[in-house]
Amino acid sequence: MRVSKLFGKTLRDDPADAEVASHRLMLKAGMIHQAAAGIYSYLPLAWRSLRKIEQIIREEMDVAGGQEVRLSALQPRELWDASGRTEILGPQLFQLEDRRDRPLVLAPTHEELLLTMVKANVHSYRDLPMILYQIQTKFRDEPRPRAGLMRVREFDMKDAYSFDIDEDGLDVAYQAMVRAYRKIYARCGLDAIMVEADSGAIGGKDSHEFVLLADSGEDTVLLCEACGYAANAERAAFTKPPLPEEEPLPLEEVHTPGVTTIDGLAEFLGISAAKTFKAVFYMADGEFVFVAIRGDLDVNEVKLRNALAASELRLATPAEVESAGIVAGSASPVGLSGVRTVVDDSVHLGSNFVVGANRHDYHLRNANYPRDFKADMVADIALAEDGYICPSCDSRLKARRGIEVGHVFKLGTRYSEPFGAYFPDADGNDRPIIMGCYGIGVGRMLAAAIEQHHDDKGIKFPAPIAPYHASLVALNVADPEVVACAEDVYARLGEAGIEVLYDDRSETAGVKFNDADLLGLPLRIVVSARNLAQDAVEVKGRSESVAAAVPKADIVDRVREMLSGSYPQEAER
RNA sequence: CGGGGUGUAGCGCAGUUGGUAGCGCGCCACGUUCGGGACGUGGAGGCCCCGGGUUCGAGUCCCGGCACCCCGACCA
Numbered sequence: 001m002r003v004s005k006l007f008g009k010t011l012r013d014d015p016a017d018a019e020v021a022s023h024r025l026m027l028k029a030g031m032i033h034q035a036a037a038g039i040y041s042y043l044p045l046a047w048r049s050l051r052k053i054e055q056i057i058r059e060e061m062d063v064a065g066g067q068e069v070r071l072s073a074l075q076p077r078e079l080w081d082a083s084g085r086t087e088i089l090g091p092q093l094f095q096l097e098d099r100r101d102r103p104l105v106l107a108p109t110h111e112e113l114l115l116t117m118v119k120a121n122v123h124s125y126r127d128l129p130m131i132l133y134q135i136q137t138k139f140r141d142e143p144r145p146r147a148g149l150m151r152v153r154e155f156d157m158k159d160a161y162s163f164d165i166d167e168d169g170l171d172v173a174y175q176a177m178v179r180a181y182r183k184i185y186a187r188c189g190l191d192a193i194m195v196e197a198d199s200g201a202i203g204g205k206d207s208h209e210f211v212l213l214a215d216s217g218e219d220t221v222l223l224c225e226a227c228g229y230a231a232n233a234e235r236a237a238f239t240k241p242p243l244p245e246e247e248p249l250p251l252e253e254v255h256t257p258g259v260t261t262i263d264g265l266a267e268f269l270g271i272s273a274a275k276t277f278k279a280v281f282y283m284a285d286g287e288f289v290f291v292a293i294r295g296d297l298d299v300n301e302v303k304l305r306n307a308l309a310a311s312e313l314r315l316a317t318p319a320e321v322e323s324a325g326i327v328a329g330s331a332s333p334v335g336l337s338g339v340r341t342v343v344d345d346s347v348h349l350g351s352n353f354v355v356g357a358n359r360h361d362y363h364l365r366n367a368n369y370p371r372d373f374k375a376d377m378v379a380d381i382a383l384a385e386d387g388y389i390c391p392s393c394d395s396r397l398k399a400r401r402g403i404e405v406g407h408v409f410k411l412g413t414r415y416s417e418p419f420g421a422y423f424p425d426a427d428g429n430d431r432p433i434i435m436g437c438y439g440i441g442v443g444r445m446l447a448a449a450i451e452q453h454h455d456d457k458g459i460k461f462p463a464p465i466a467p468y469h470a471s472l473v474a475l476n477v478a479d480p481e482v483v484a485c486a487e488d489v490y491a492r493l494g495e496a497g498i499e500v501l502y503d504d505r506s507e508t509a510g511v512k513f514n515d516a517d518l519l520g521l522p523l524r525i526v527v528s529a530r531n532l533a534q535d536a537v538e539v540k541g542r543s544e545s546v547a548a549a550v551p552k553a554d555i556v557d558r559v560r561e562m563l564s565g566s567y568p569q570e571a572e573r
Numbered sequence: 574c575g576g577g578g579u580g581u582a583g584c585g586c587a588g589u590u591g592g593u594a595g596c597g598c599g600c601c602a603c604g605u606u607c608g609g610g611a612c613g614u615g616g617a618g619g620c621c622c623c624g625g626g627u628u629c630g631a632g633u634c635c636c637g638g639c640a641c642c643c644c645g646a647c648c649a
Contacts, residue, residue, distance in 0.1 A: 012598055012610065013585040017642050037641065089649075109649055143574080143647045151648085218648090314646085407649090439649085476607045510609040517609090528608065 001044075001468065003503040003515075008043040010515050020216040022450035023148025025459050029519045031467075038145020038153035045519065046446065048467040050156065053445050054135050056187045056464065057158045064180040066131040066160055071110045071117075073137055077103035079112045083418065094139045106139035111437070114161060115419040122163065122433065125425045129169050131176075133160035135442065147216060149447040150403065156443055162436040165425065170410055170434045174206065177438045181210055181406050184440065189462020190449055192405055195221050196231035198302050207235075210406035210440075214451040217403040222384050226395035233399065234302035236384035237391040240294070243274055243350035249366040251334070254354075257361045260330070262295040265363060269354060272296070277353045277367065279331035281321050284310035288320060290331075290339045292375075293382060294346035294353075300383035307342060307379040332356035333373040334364055343375035344382050403448040404441075411435040459520030460542045463563055468501040470559060471516040475509050475528035486527040489537060489555055493525075496556045498563070500525075517542070523562055525555070 008030030018024035026032045031046035042050060058068065077095060080086040086093060086105075094106040107113070114132065122128065135158045142153050149155075162173035178194065185192035190212060197209040209232055211221050220233035231237070259268050266273045276295030281288065282304065289308065293299055305313040321331075325339075332355045333341055347353075352366040355373075367373065386399035413432040416422070422430040446465070453460040463469065470493070474486035483504075490502045501521060503512050516524050526538045526547065537555055540547035541562065550558045 009583085009599085011584055016579085016585065019643070034641090085649080092648075111649085138649095140649080144645090146643080409649095437649095473608095478607075508607060508609085508611060510611080513609045515610090526608080530608070 001501050003501060004505050006044065006501070008045060010518055018148060020147040020150065020451070021454050022150070022216075022447040025450055025454060025518070026148060026447075029459065032149065038142060038151065040149060040152060040154075040443075045467040049446055049461070049465050050442055052465045052467075053188060053442055054156070054158070057135065057184055057440060057442070060180040060184045060187070061131075061133045061158070061160060063183075064131065064176045066133040069114075069117075069132050069134050070136060071107070071113050071134055073107050073139070075105055075107050075113055077105050079116070080105055083112050083415075085112070092141050092143075094141050108138055108140040110134065110138075110159060111161075111415050112419070115415055115421050118163060118433070119419065119421050122421070122423055125165050125423055125431075128423065128433065129162065129164045129173060131160060131162045131173060133158060133438075147218075147447070149443040150216070151218065152443065155441060158440045158442060160438040162438070164434045164436075165423070165431065166434055167412075170412070170436055174408065174410055174436050177408055177436070178208070181408065181438070181440070185210060185405070188445065188449060188465050190405070190445070190452060193221075193223075193230055193402075195223075195402075196235050197407060198232060198234040198306070205412060206410040208408050209404050210408075211402035212405055212448045212452055213400050213402045214448065215401050216451055217401040219402045219404050220399055221402045222386075222388075222397040222399055224390035224393060224395050224397055227390060227393040229390050229392045229397070231384075233384055234300065236397070237380065238382075238384040238397060239389040239391055239394070240297065240346045240349050240382065241274070241389065246351045248368045248371060249352050251367060251372055252365045253357055254363050254365055255361060256330075256363045259361070259363070265354060266295065269363075271354065274350065275352075275354055277333070277347070277355045279326075279333065279356060281316035281326065281331075282313055283316050283320060284308045284313050284340075286312075288316060288339060290326070290333065290336060290341045291343075291381065292333045292341070292347070292355075293344035294350065297344065297346055297382040298385070299344075299381055303379070303383075304342065304381045307377060307381055327356065327358050327360060330356035330358060330360055330362060332358045332364060332367075333375070334358070334367055336373065341373075341375045342377045342379065342381060343369065345378050345380050346382060347375075347378060403444065403451065405445050405448050406438075406440045408438045409436060411437055454520070457514070457520075458518035461520050461522060463522040466521050467519070468499040468521050469563055470498065470500050470523035470525055471519065471521045472500050472502040472525045473512045473516055473527070474502070474504055475512070475526060477504060477506050479529055481532055482527055482529055485532055485537070485552065489525065489527060489552070492556050493559060496560065498556070498559055523559060525559070 010030050011028045014024055015027040018027050031043055033041045035041060093108060096104050098104055138157050139154050142151060145151050145153050164170045164173055192210040192212050194208050195211055197207045222233055222236040223230050256268055259265050262273050262276055262278050265276055273295035277292050278295050280291045280299050282291055291299055301313055334355055335358060347369045351368050355364050355367040357364045388397050390397050412434055416433040416435055421433045423433060425431050450459050472490055474482055477483055490500055493500045520542050522542055524540045531538050535552050536549040537552055538547040538549050
């Protein structure tokens with residue numbers, strides 16, 4: 001491709017509305033165009049890269065035994081009404097009507113439709129196991145699109161679904177998908193780590209996320225360098241430091257004027273926050289819930305939601321707290337009745353806690369569970385944070401930000417049962433299909449790759465997903481010899497199957513070099529009068545600082561060598 | 574949905590007490606240059622986000638919308 005003909009122009013100034021690197025660089029390099037918040041079009045450069053990512057995913061899905069399907073994006077809303085997800089998804093679901101006022105939705109995911117197809121086509125245990133996948137556009141009206149391609153409302157996603165007769169089969173499929181995912185990221189030149197994840201509202205048991213560590217990421221993950229434990233913060237467990245066991249002392253009221261916070265309370269009484277118990281109030285599916293946790297810990301709302309099996313969870317408003325008869329600032333589980341109470345299991349790790357007295361300016365010393373208060377539920381609802389103790393060894397966890405680029409779930413019968421996806425087993429008994437689902441965001445992969453591979457000059461594309469393999473820069477196109485050589489090199493590389501972006505524009509060296517660095521193809525080949533004097537052209541890797549002079553005749557071999565050398569996993573294939 | 578910010582040329586921005594819009598980059602033409610965002614000369618390019626209002630007169634003041642960005646809430 002000649003740059004003079006390429007659709008898409010680079011920008012000299014940084015676009016004002018882009019803060020994260022991938023967004024800024026893709027706009028600046030002329031790769032993407034924004035239509036509205038979280039809605040982007042892809043220009044040729046981005047689209048080439050995305051297609052390469054898709055192709056890598058497709059190949060690995062096929063190796064893992066997947067069959068590609070293509071499902072309709074426009075779907076009747078009644079399908080979603082039937083699964084109850086019209087309501088669950090709420091405003092996130094794009095809805096429209098056809099000319100006869102029939103309600104339709106733009107599919108945010110495809111479980112519903114796929115299940116109806118599976119029901120129609122799976123008639124026996126002999127049809128299983130099976131893996132289906134699709135790579136196509138999904139629509140979600142996100143509350144807050146952000147960071148360029150990182151979180152958008154229209155996006156391409158690979159979704160795979162496994163269908164098995166039993167849990168053992170699911171385990172096999174799950175492991176095959178995990179292996180495929182690891183290969184996909186490796187082939188794309190991405191350093192993704194697998195972390196334990198919450199399965200969220202999609203349900204199911206085991207769940208893992210694939211995460212690229214990056215400060216611009218939306219997720220927080222906790223990692224243990226010593227034993228390899230890795231989990232999303234929503235899911236992460238940790239060892240809660242125990243307090244010395246004390247003889248239970250009698251409950252005793254203490255005057256605490258003006259004290260309404262845990263820090264204030266600890267300071268006032270000269271004790272550590274861990275010796276206190278704090279109260280937090282939530283509304284879970286409309287029901288008021290009193291939550292208590294040791295003063296040094298914070299509530300993990302995802303764990304709490306799971307413990308309560310609630311679909312909607314939010315902090316209670318001050319008015320709701322008051323109408324529940326709670327004295328905010330001195331709230332206490334002691335003497336509480338008629339309110340659902342959840343207590344973190346840290347209640348077992350200590351004694352003689354200081355709690356509120358349900359009376360302004362008073363707290364209670366020496367509260368002990370279960371002597372002084374009851375709970376409807378005791379569970380781990382604590383949020384893991386940086387520096388906490390690893391749950392599987394005694395090292396410290398590190399908190400890092402990351403970009404979620406893949407998520408795998410063991411769904412079990414979560415969808416097959418309600419959708420009636422049953423099959424007769426060898427004994428003729430109907431059994432629900434055991435399912436797994438496995439997603440990768442294609443556009444987010446591209447954004448994440450750029451987050452992970454860039455410098456102050458621009459992108460540094462991993463070769464397998466670069467829009468082209470090399471930039472060919474002709475310096476001074478007014479010089480006929482330079483042009484002749486560049487054309488010759490362009491033609492020969494093209495014949496050798498190497499994808500070259502040929503900068504044939506009448507621009508100065510600085511402009512061309514800067515644009516080449518900005519787009520960040522793996523190699524840069526320069527043809528100039530200076531090199532031509534030695535019958536050479538020069539080749540430089542995007543990350544290298546000095547270029548190598550290569551005899552003109554050797555250029556094809558040399559480029560091939562350098563491309564395979566930088567990505568051995570590609571060369572092996 | 575709450576908080577903050579921004580809407581003026583393709584991009585980045587300025588615009589004074591209200592007086593009919595400018596700079597840089599980019600773009601077009603010609604010439605000189607030619608290894609890290611060159612230079613000269615000449616040009617083109619505007620629904621000042623939208624709608625009301627005040628005023629002789631509004632990019633500017635007032636009211637009401639909308640859009641986009643950031644933080645938070647939310648996020649199969």
